[in-house]
Amino acid sequence: EIVLTQSPGTLSLSPGERTTLSCRASQSVSSSYLAWYQQKPGQAPRLLIYAASSRAPGVPDRFSGSGSGTDFTLTISRLEPEDFAVYYCQQYGSSPTFGQGTRLDIK
Amino acid sequence: QVQLQESGPGLVKPSETLSLTCSVSGGSISSYYWSWIRQPAGKGLEWIGRFYTSGTTSYNPSLKSRVTMSVDTSKNQISLKMSSVTAADTAVYYCARDGMAGLVNWGQGTLVTVSS
Numbered sequence A: 001e002i003v004l005t006q007s008p009g010t011l012s013l014s015p016g017e018r019t020t021l022s023c024r025a026s027q028s029v030s031s032s033y034l035a036w037y038q039q040k041p042g043q044a045p046r047l048l049i050y051a052a053s054s055r056a057p058g059v060p061d062r063f064s065g066s067g068s069g070t071d072f073t074l075t076i077s078r079l080e081p082e083d084f085a086v087y088y089c090q091q092y093g094s095s096p097t098f099g100q101g102t103r104l105d106i107k
Numbered sequence B: 001q002v003q004l005q006e007s008g009p010g011l012v013k014p015s016e017t018l019s020l021t022c023s024v025s026g027g028s029i030s031s032y033y034w035s036w037i038r039q040p041a042g043k044g045l046e047w048i049g050r051f052y053t054s055g056t057t058s059y060n061p062s063l064k065s066r067v068t069m070s071v072d073t074s075k076n077q078i079s080l081k082m083s084s085v086t087a088a089d090t091a092v093y094y095c096a097r098d099g100m101a102g103l104v105n106w107g108q109g110t111l112v113t114v115s116s
Helices: none
Strands: A005-007 A010-013 A019-029 A034-039 A046-050 A063-076 A086-091 A102-107 B003-007 B018-027 B034-040 B046-052 B055-061 B067-072 B077-082 B091-098 B110-114
Touching: A005 A086, A005 B046, A010 A019, A019 A034, A019 A102, A034 A063, A034 B110, A046 A063, A063 A086, A063 B077, B003 B091, B018 B110, B034 B055, B034 B067, B046 B067, B046 B091, B055 B067, B077 B091
Parallel strands: A010 A102
Antiparallel strands: A005 A019, A019 A063, A034 A046, A034 A086, A086 A102, B003 B018, B018 B077, B034 B046, B034 B091, B046 B055, B067 B077, B091 B110
16 A cells, blocks of 8 residues: 655645645655645545646646655645645555645644 | 535444445446545545446455445446444545546535444
8 A cells, every 4th residue: 555644734824825735655656646635624625636747627826736756746836815725645546545634724 | 517416324323334325417427437535524535445337446455345336327326335334434425536637526525423
């Protein structure tokens, strides 16, 4: 099983700031199968990024993904109030797994 | 736009079988992968398994012995059965359309509580 470790666990930032979330895998993940999701309280997760760096339809261009092998990042270039949420990475190969999540709080 | 809706009993007794249905509207369920994911209150996401409408399945190794997924193409529904449930299976259960672009469409989720 591929274990995904996200860091930091919690991040407190202000609107307008830039942030980078990390997702590290216990073994190499094909970039074609790495996704990022955003989840707000009481809602289902929403796909943001797939194939490590492709934005899902309707996702603002302030969200970007990068990385390969075992290290992947999600960058939000300028935080908007609606971006404060929990973010999960997922490898969706033959036996998918999720990271434990990064909570992004308003400072 | 594909929409998914989970349904099923909100309360299941320990040792019994949890049965959920995911109804898909706005598109055919054929020729797609479909996954079930769960989330205990206040915790992270756990992938349960994936089903392709040809019958191919892939399950989380930790749940494999208790999980069965199937499809009813005439009703455009996917089902999940999980046997021998315990309190640890209490969670919000989601269905999602799966594929090369990850979990693209999600249902709103349904809370299942395991309690006597």
